[in-house]
Amino acid sequence: xxxxxxxxxxxxxxxxxxxxxxxxxxxxxxxxxxxxxxxxxxxxxxxxxxxxxxxxxxxxxxxxxxxxxxxxxxxxxxxxxxxxxxxxxxxxxxxxxxxxxxxxxxxxxxxxxxxxxxxxxxxxxxxxxxxxxxxxxxxxxxxxxxxxxxxxxxxxxxxxxxxxxxxxxxxxxxxxxxxxxxxxxxxxxxxxxxxxx
Numbered sequence: 001x002x003x004x005x006x007x008x009x010x011x012x013x014x015x016x017x018x019x020x021x022x023x024x025x026x027x028x029x030x031x032x033x034x035x036x037x038x039x040x041x042x043x044x045x046x047x048x049x050x051x052x053x054x055x056x057x058x059x060x061x062x063x064x065x066x067x068x069x070x071x072x073x074x075x076x077x078x079x080x081x082x083x084x085x086x087x088x089x090x091x092x093x094x095x096x097x098x099x100x101x102x103x104x105x106x107x108x109x110x111x112x113x114x115x116x117x118x119x120x121x122x123x124x125x126x127x128x129x130x131x132x133x134x135x136x137x138x139x140x141x142x143x144x145x146x147x148x149x150x151x152x153x154x155x156x157x158x159x160x161x162x163x164x165x166x167x168x169x170x171x172x173x174x175x176x177x178x179x180x181x182x183x184x185x186x187x188x189x190x191x192x193x194x195x196x197x
Contacts, residue, residue, distance in 0.1 A: 012080045026141070026154055035155040049153050053161030056106025059099050061186075066095040069194045091194035098191065103176065105142075106162035109149070111176050112138055114183075122178040127171040139168050 025033060039047065072088035073081040117137045120128050130136070142160065143150040149160040168176070173190055180188040 022154060026152065030152075030155070030157065033155055047155055049156055049158060054163045056104055056109075056162040057101070059101055059104065059107060061097045062100050064093075064096050064098055064195075066093060068092050069197050071194060071197065091192075093194055096195060098195065102165035103173075104163050105149075105151070105160050105166045108139065108166040108168065108176060109160070109162070111179050114179065116175060116179050119179075122175045122182070124171065124174055127175055130169075130171050136172075139166060139172065141167055 035047075036044075069091050070088055071091060073079070073085045074088070075086060116122055117131065120131070123131060138144070138149075141152045143152060143157060150157045151160045151164075170190070177188045177190060180186070
């Protein structure tokens with residue numbers, strides 16, 4: 001293994017620790033975290049919440065032409081990859097339609113307001129089990145508040161940014177697709193890996 005591969009593996013390893021640490025911090029009570037005035041100016045700059053947000057955007061469907069997509073990584077690829085990413089497969093995709101952008105908080109809010117978390121018919125068997133276990137009624141990082149919703153970020157809660165992508169798990173995303181399918185009559189579903197690429 002060459003030194004650049006070792007460096008890339010080391011960087012990826014550290015990124016995994018950062019992701020795990022961030023998830024743990026986000027689950028802690030805000031009062032248990034150093035924030036705002038307790039942070040140095042440098043820390044405030046590094047940890048500040050994005051202030052750019054706006055109303056729920058339109059998210060039109062766009063046509064994607066038929067094409068062949070190559071999945072996987074070559075053995076001599078110079079970027080990091082997990083062991084299951086190596087090798088390749090070519091997938092011939094027919095033309096399809098996709099949303100122009102990720103589903104926004106504003107779009108997902110419509111699902112909640114329509115009773116999406118209460119309608120077990122929208123959820124897969126695994127999703128129904130998850131719902132019963134968690135008693136979820138909204139995304140993990142949303143907080144009901146007077147006059148609307150708030151979103152828990154790493155070190156703060158802010159009014160729910162309607163144009164930011166919603167953060168949900170696969171089960172919630174699949175239920176949203178089922179709800180959208182029912183509401184529109186369109187074949188809404190999560191993309192395959194080849195379609196995502």
